[in-house]
Amino acid sequence: MILSYIIKRLLSALPVLLAVSTIVFFLIHAIPGDPVDLIVGEHALAVDRAELAHELHLDEPVITQYGKFLGGLATGDWGKSIYDRQPVLKHIAQRFGATFILAVCAMFIAVAISIPIGIVAAVKKGSFWDQAAMFFALLGISIPNFWLGPVLILVFSVELGILPISGRDSLVSLILPSITLGAALAAMLSRLTRSSMIEEIKRDYVITARAKGLSEKSVIFKHALRNALNPVITIVGLQVGALLAGTVITEKIFNWPGVGMLLLDSISRRDYPLVQGCILVISFAYVLVNTVTDCMYRVADPRVKL
Amino acid sequence: MKRSVIVIRGVAAFCAIIIAVVTFSCSKAKGEKALRVAIESSPVTLDTRLATDAYGIKISRLISDGLFRTNDRLEVEPALVEKYEQPDDKTYIFHLKKGVKFHNGMPLTANDVEYSYRSIKDGLIKSAFKASFNRVEKIEVLSPDTVKIALKEPYAPFLTLLTIGIVPQKVAEEMGDNFASSPVGTGPYKFVRFVPDSIVELIANENYYGTVPKTSKLLFDIIKDDNVRMLKLMKGDVDLVQNAIPPMLLSKVLETPDLKKKEDTGVTVAYLGFNLMDPILSKQDVRKAIAYAIDRDSIISHRFKGLAVKANSILAPGNWAYDKNLKEYEYDPVKAKSLLDKAGFKDPDGDGPKNRLEFVYKTSNNKERIDIAQMIAHQLRKVGIGVRVEPYEWGKFYSDVKKGNFQMYSLSWSLLTEPDMFYDVCHSSMWAPQGVNRNRYKNAEVDKLVEEGRVTMDRNKRKDIYAKVQEIVLDELPYVPLWYEKNVVVYRDDLKDVKLRPDASFYTLTEIKKK
Numbered sequence: 106m107i108l109s110y111i112i113k114r115l116l117s118a119l120p121v122l123l124a125v126s127t128i129v130f131f132l133i134h135a136i137p138g139d140p141v142d143l144i145v146g147e148h149a150l151a152v153d154r155a156e157l158a159h160e161l162h163l164d165e166p167v168i169t170q171y172g173k174f175l176g177g178l179a180t181g182d183w184g185k186s187i188y189d190r191q192p193v194l195k196h197i198a199q200r201f202g203a204t205f206i207l208a209v210c211a212m213f214i215a216v217a218i219s220i221p222i223g224i225v226a227a228v229k230k231g232s233f234w235d236q237a238a239m240f241f242a243l244l245g246i247s248i249p250n251f252w253l254g255p256v257l258i259l260v261f262s263v264e265l266g267i268l269p270i271s272g273r274d275s276l277v278s279l280i281l282p283s284i285t286l287g288a289a290l291a292a293m294l295s296r297l298t299r300s301s302m303i304e305e306i307k308r309d310y311v312i313t314a315r316a317k318g319l320s321e322k323s324v325i326f327k328h329a330l331r332n333a334l335n336p337v338i339t340i341v342g343l344q345v346g347a348l349l350a351g352t353v354i355t356e357k358i359f360n361w362p363g364v365g366m367l368l369l370d371s372i373s374r375r376d377y378p379l380v381q382g383c384i385l386v387i388s389f390a391y392v393l394v395n396t397v398t399d400c401m402y403r404v405a406d407p408r409v410k411l
Numbered sequence: 412m413k414r415s416v417i418v419i420r421g422v423a424a425f426c427a428i429i430i431a432v433v434t435f436s437c438s439k440a441k442g443e444k445a446l447r448v449a450i451e452s453s454p455v456t457l458d459t460r461l462a463t464d465a466y467g468i469k470i471s472r473l474i475s476d477g478l479f480r481t482n483d484r485l486e487v488e489p490a491l492v493e494k495y496e497q498p499d500d501k502t503y504i505f506h507l508k509k510g511v512k513f514h515n516g517m518p519l520t521a522n523d524v525e526y527s528y529r530s531i532k533d534g535l536i537k538s539a540f541k542a543s544f545n546r547v548e549k550i551e552v553l554s555p556d557t558v559k560i561a562l563k564e565p566y567a568p569f570l571t572l573l574t575i576g577i578v579p580q581k582v583a584e585e586m587g588d589n590f591a592s593s594p595v596g597t598g599p600y601k602f603v604r605f606v607p608d609s610i611v612e613l614i615a616n617e618n619y620y621g622t623v624p625k626t627s628k629l630l631f632d633i634i635k636d637d638n639v640r641m642l643k644l645m646k647g648d649v650d651l652v653q654n655a656i657p658p659m660l661l662s663k664v665l666e667t668p669d670l671k672k673k674e675d676t677g678v679t680v681a682y683l684g685f686n687l688m689d690p691i692l693s694k695q696d697v698r699k700a701i702a703y704a705i706d707r708d709s710i711i712s713h714r715f716k717g718l719a720v721k722a723n724s725i726l727a728p729g730n731w732a733y734d735k736n737l738k739e740y741e742y743d744p745v746k747a748k749s750l751l752d753k754a755g756f757k758d759p760d761g762d763g764p765k766n767r768l769e770f771v772y773k774t775s776n777n778k779e780r781i782d783i784a785q786m787i788a789h790q791l792r793k794v795g796i797g798v799r800v801e802p803y804e805w806g807k808f809y810s811d812v813k814k815g816n817f818q819m820y821s822l823s824w825s826l827l828t829e830p831d832m833f834y835d836v837c838h839s840s841m842w843a844p845q846g847v848n849r850n851r852y853k854n855a856e857v858d859k860l861v862e863e864g865r866v867t868m869d870r871n872k873r874k875d876i877y878a879k880v881q882e883i884v885l886d887e888l889p890y891v892p893l894w895y896e897k898n899v900v901v902y903r904d905d906l907k908d909v910k911l912r913p914d915a916s917f918y919t920l921t922e923i924k925k926k
Binding site: 136137138139142144145151153156157160185188189190191196199200255258259262263266269270271272273357358359360362366367370372373374375 | 453455456534537538539541542588589591592606607608609632633634635636638639642643645646648804805806807809810811813845
């Protein structure tokens, strides 16, 4: 049931991916700048430039290039990077894992922090704990990651010396970039969990549960939380997609060699096939994550039909 | 099974997969005696025949030696060549050093030399050096260690081209495009691994025909963020940073007690380029007024913290062809105003807000470049020149400069060691987009001189030719040389024999010893 649903969803995503790649293809080709310059340099003879442009199909009309690009995709050929002639898929395979791990860890940290905070804030609504939690949530939303990252490095790496500044030398290298990337999401989810829980706690079934003599723990975790989690799961799903696509600043600060940096470099080099490849993979990941999110509804709330 | 148990097991399995993947993919870069050097961008390629970016050239030439190399006086000296003869101005016969081996143990032969240069000349690989090798008529193997190269016409700077590294024919042919990601050469360091945007690892070539490097392992940490690079150096995660700490951050770095600094004049020269087709900037007096209106001392002192030297040529003072008698455009706003008057751009309202003339100054969106452009624009406004600074993304900026879609722009020339560069920058046949005469400069005398300069073999005569070129160009100002950026190396005090070369080459790393 779930499997057929996933397959159906992924198939229905094909037009979305096609639209995204079409828009990106024509946009990237419309930006001024010639990749031939970057490869053969300014000293190159006209004949060599023409030869290279021909080899890369850059001398053909954009629409023809687009047709060839689609044809390649259909046969599983994503092309080669214009710059170093290595297959696009090889580049992406080298980088996507790093971005995926960073995004997932950021999401885990955000969920692990935000849901308990949201529950406490909702259950103790109006108390000191509620106000403190919401103050930090506001702070988390307001602080940009290009500021938070360097500050975390200064405190935990330079002053305290307990975490590495950057790189991927060990598992602990993941901690600071994940917090930097996940802070805003944690803040947003705390607020969402709190408001969603407050709504649920007021409902009749919670009053009934309490009247039946269930323990407060059971009422909160087994009844209210389960229903309160649906909007949280929606946001988590959407945000994991956004995290995958939005790691570039964090990747740069922490020297994390992910697909975000690859995309940025490819754009500045006008490496058209690589830009296309990165966008396609990010879009597909986005669609996939949203599909998984929809399946998670079912786990959280069995009443949901897929 | 209960749903909650399934969920918990699923989450646990997922965590285990993540940990396994991270552990597997994390680099194990820390070596006991490794010299860790932080660099600011990833080399584009490590194939010496293809590399044109600064880090690509510097690192690939540690891996692959050429027939010649540039020494610390910016002169070309033999590397893989034992001796060479020049029967006439167009013919060179090179005798290779005996017993030189590639990193994979194969002996270096004349066939490898022939293949390396032929692969560029015949377009077997897409190299930016192909146009330069078009001057070569024929490459001929005379014996296993002798190769003859005949040129179509005399070309004085030819040996500079032969600093491009030699690759083993068999390996390069077998690997094709993959050779760039796993290069083999005869250089002082062997390639170990390259993770783009992360790390380049090299180990010393114990069988090197020259002096074996004193540090057994070299790690280039690619750290794009200036602050992170600085902090890693301060914390001791890297040992050395060369030309990659912004001047504004340098004083903070040097507060760290176990860090030292060395500085010296470099060969990177920043310049202001003018579009000589523009009705305003085609006037020589306007260009001179701009040169006099820029207070370079003030910019060098405030923006560069003294880490630059005023320039009056695109050749650095350390270059053998640099003309020591060149004049300077000292800051003189009064003279600038009188030159503008002379050019017909009178001040419309005295000390009022109106400008004498206005134009656009394009630059890249690099923060440092924008800051400098704003400082120059501010200084020009003081003499009544209204300048609108327009920063663009690099690809768009570069494309505009090539197409002549600009009035004024700023850029730098780096790694300039051969005065023949004046042919490319100033000869009327080299107008962009076909060449690098981006300013569309044309002067018959300069054309004649730079043509003569490239076919004259006598260095003293060449020196006189390029002195004249520098004098004319400085007077006509198709571009204003602004400053030479100093080379700065900051390193931990447990490193011995840290040196700087004018071209900031990484050859100096081979001499460093880590205590």
